[in-house]
Amino acid sequence: MKNDCTSNVYEDIECRSSETICLPKTTLKRLVVIGGGFAGLELVKKLKNKPIQVVLIDKNNFHQFQPLLYQVATSGLEPDSIAFPLRKQLAGYKNVNFRLTEVLQIKPKENTIYTTKGKITYDYLVLATGTATNFFGLKSVQKNGLGLKDIRDSLNIRHMMLQNLEQATITCNEKEKKALTNFVIVGGGPAGIEMAGALAEFCKYIIPKDYPEFSASIMKIYLIEASNKILGVMSNNASSQSLKYLKDLNVNVLINESVIDYDGTLVKTKSGKEIQAKNLIWAAGVKGQFPEGLDQNNIVRGNRLKVNENLLVEGFDNIYAIGDVSAMITEKTPKGHPQVAQPAIQQGKYLADSFLRALKNKQPKPFKYSDKGSLATIGKRRAVADIGKLKFSGYLAWLLWSFVHLMSISGFKNKLLVGLNWTISYFSYDKSNRLIIRKFKKN
Numbered sequence: 001m002k003n004d005c006t007s008n009v010y011e012d013i014e015c016r017s018s019e020t021i022c023l024p025k026t027t028l029k030r031l032v033v034i035g036g037g038f039a040g041l042e043l044v045k046k047l048k049n050k051p052i053q054v055v056l057i058d059k060n061n062f063h064q065f066q067p068l069l070y071q072v073a074t075s076g077l078e079p080d081s082i083a084f085p086l087r088k089q090l091a092g093y094k095n096v097n098f099r100l101t102e103v104l105q106i107k108p109k110e111n112t113i114y115t116t117k118g119k120i121t122y123d124y125l126v127l128a129t130g131t132a133t134n135f136f137g138l139k140s141v142q143k144n145g146l147g148l149k150d151i152r153d154s155l156n157i158r159h160m161m162l163q164n165l166e167q168a169t170i171t172c173n174e175k176e177k178k179a180l181t182n183f184v185i186v187g188g189g190p191a192g193i194e195m196a197g198a199l200a201e202f203c204k205y206i207i208p209k210d211y212p213e214f215s216a217s218i219m220k221i222y223l224i225e226a227s228n229k230i231l232g233v234m235s236n237n238a239s240s241q242s243l244k245y246l247k248d249l250n251v252n253v254l255i256n257e258s259v260i261d262y263d264g265t266l267v268k269t270k271s272g273k274e275i276q277a278k279n280l281i282w283a284a285g286v287k288g289q290f291p292e293g294l295d296q297n298n299i300v301r302g303n304r305l306k307v308n309e310n311l312l313v314e315g316f317d318n319i320y321a322i323g324d325v326s327a328m329i330t331e332k333t334p335k336g337h338p339q340v341a342q343p344a345i346q347q348g349k350y351l352a353d354s355f356l357r358a359l360k361n362k363q364p365k366p367f368k369y370s371d372k373g374s375l376a377t378i379g380k381r382r383a384v385a386d387i388g389k390l391k392f393s394g395y396l397a398w399l400l401w402s403f404v405h406l407m408s409i410s411g412f413k414n415k416l417l418v419g420l421n422w423t424i425s426y427f428s429y430d431k432s433n434r435l436i437i438r439k440f441k442k443n
Contacts (some may be wrong), residue, residue, distance in 0.1 A: 021118040023097055028053045031355065032113065032122040034103050034291070036063050036086050038341045039323030040128030042348030048093050051359060055120060057113075059102040061086055064151050065409050067341065068418070070191065073148065073157035073281075074198040075206075075433045076425065081417040083151060084410035103129075106293030108319060113291070124318050126351065127305065131286035131324040131339060134302075141186075144264035144442060145280035148191060157281060158433075159440035164278050166436075169213055175276065181219045182277035184267050186259050187284030188225030189233060190340075190376040193242050195281060196223045197379035200249035210434070221251045222267075222275055226258040226284070231384070233338065234374050238384035241393040245378040259284075264442065286339060288325040300327050304336060309366035311351055322347040328367065337369050341408070346370065375401040380426065 023030075029052050033040045036058040044056050065082040072079050090096050101117035112121050133147030146157050161183075168180040185196050203219040211218075223230070223246065230246075230253065231239045246253050254273070259280075261268040267275040287303040298314055300306045304327035306314045311326060313319045323344035327336030337343040346369055354364035373387035375397065383398035385391070402422065409415050 019118040021099055021101070021115065021120050023055060023099075023120070024053070026053045028095070029123040030055060030121070031124045031126065032057065032120055033126045033128060034058075034113070035128035035130055035323070036060070037066075037128060037130045037323060037344065039130075039326075039344035039348040040126065041086075041089065042345045043126060043128065043322065043352050044090070044093070044096055046349055046352030047095070047355065049095055050356060052095065052355060054093075054096045055122075056086065056090070056096060056098045057101060057103060057115065057120070058086060058098075059100070060150075061098075061100050063089065063410055065405075065414075066149070067405055067408075069148055069151065069154040070195040070198050072151065072154040073195065074161075074202050075158055076198065077418060077421055078433050079151045079155060081414055081421065082409065084414060089410060103291040106291050106319075108293065108316060111318070122318075124355070125320070127290050127313070127319070127321040127325055128323045128344075128348070129288075129290045129325050132289045133282060134285040134287035135282060136285060138259070138261070141259060141262045141280070141282060144262050145186075145282045147282050148195065149286070155437075156440050159436055159438065160442075161279060162434060162436050163440060165207075165211060168218075169211060177218075179265050179276040179278045181214070182222070182275065183219070183279040183281070184222045184224060184259075184275055184277045185281045185283060186224050187282065188223060188227070188230030188253070188255070189283065190231065190374075192223060192225070192283040193230055193246065193376060193378055195283060196221055196246060196251045197249060197377065197382070200246070200251050201379045204249070206434070222254060222277070223251055224254045224257050224259055224269065226256070228256055230255065231376060234376065234384065235386045235391050237391040238374070238376065238386055238393065241384050242376065242378055245382045249379055286324065288327075290321075290325055294319075300329065301335065302327070302339075310354060310364050311347060311367055320351060322351055333369075340374075342372055343369055375404060377401045 031052055032055045034057050041063050044054055047054050062083040062085050068082045071077040086098050090098055101115040103113050103115050105114045112119050133149050135142040147153050164180040168177045171177055183199055185192050199221050207219055229239045231242050258270045260270050262280050265278055267277055298305055305321040305325055307321050307326050307328050311320045311322055313321050324339040350367045357364055375385050377383040381395050381398050383401045384393040385397040385400055406415055406419055
């Protein structure tokens with residue numbers, strides 16, 4: 001490794017990562033997949049023991065089930081219940097190699113990627129890098145609030161919440177006590193309403209038992225949505241029922257409202273409202289994330305990569321993008337496919353089939369997304385469902401939501417742990433994971 005790095009960022013990258021990452025020698029074509037989320041993992045699973053060398057790269061050594069991050073954040077589940085080691089998943093995959101590293105840059109002309117641990121060449125490259133929280137340029141909110149995109153975020157939220165509740169028992173300053181126990185959730189999509197519902201149940205069932213020194217109305221929850229309705233991606237029935245459920249749980253829902261500033265204690269909105277709160281959770285949007293090296297012409301709204309009907313990144317014949325980072329712009333999908341698990345899983349399966357067809361000298365078929373419906377839960381026994389023409393809510397929708405999510409979790413042990421936790425909490429309304437393992441402090 002060179003030691004005479006220059007100040008140029010790309011030369012620095014080459015200086016740190018110019019050594020080649022060791023991989024088994026092979027005469028097979030090499031497919032490099034960046035990202036072990038829903039899309040990337042599904043692609044790799046479908047190529048198990050096929051005549052192609054697959055290299056899966058991720059900065060984490062685990063796959064995380066993001067739809068249940070809010071339950072980790074609100075002490076309902078432990079993080080290892082919704083995370084599964086990638087190497088355990090890939091056991092028995094003779095043609096697949098996992099490397100734990102972070103990709104810094106792509107050099108398409110060289111068919112090479114540069115990572116924090118070294119470089120890798122490829123014949124085909126798949127970007128399944130997902131998204132990051134989009135704060136839409138609100139630097140004060142980004143600095144003082146918390147997103148909810150990975151397990152670390154959910155643990156930060158949990159520790160922040162528990163620490164602030166403990167501090168609220170100590171202070172005699174009523175204004176500070178109010179700020180410490182108020183929660184603001186920004187974004188009325190599925191992630192936002194599920195977080196609001198879980199926090200409301202924490203307030204209703206846990207606060208009276210754990211904090212008898214608090215009054216019954218101590219913890220106030222605000223859900224702020226910039227558009228004219230919550231759950232805008234679902235039907236009007238789902239939106240109106242969700243609003244009713246949230247109000248039944250005493251969540252203060254503010255629609256046609258947006259946050260413009262947050263200093264860590266005071267939330268300011270566009271209409272002039274001010275809310276005292278030391279807990280702000282941002283669930284108002286995401287943006288695509290991918291390494292440096294692609295032309296700006298490849299990037300569309302939401303920082304996503306524009307792909308054709310075969311999921312090839314526009315302008316390339318061997319670089320693909322799947323999952324949340326991918327945007328297939330058509331008349332039917334002018335904004336690309338929804339950034340949720342189902343399109344990602346279907347794209348992973350499709351692309352695996354396309355590679356297998358190519359090995360047989362067959363042309364790929366165009367990708368077609370099959371919408372299997374949408375589900376969202378608002379606390380226990382309350383959920384909404386849009387399944388084709390069926391729009392329903394309540395206990396049946398909640399049972400369906402529970403079954404679908406339980407079956408989607410990786411690993412039998414994880415399914416068992418989550419199922420056991422849900423069964424216990426169903427009867428007791430308890431959240432047993434209320435431990436402050438490490439002190440959380442905002443940067």
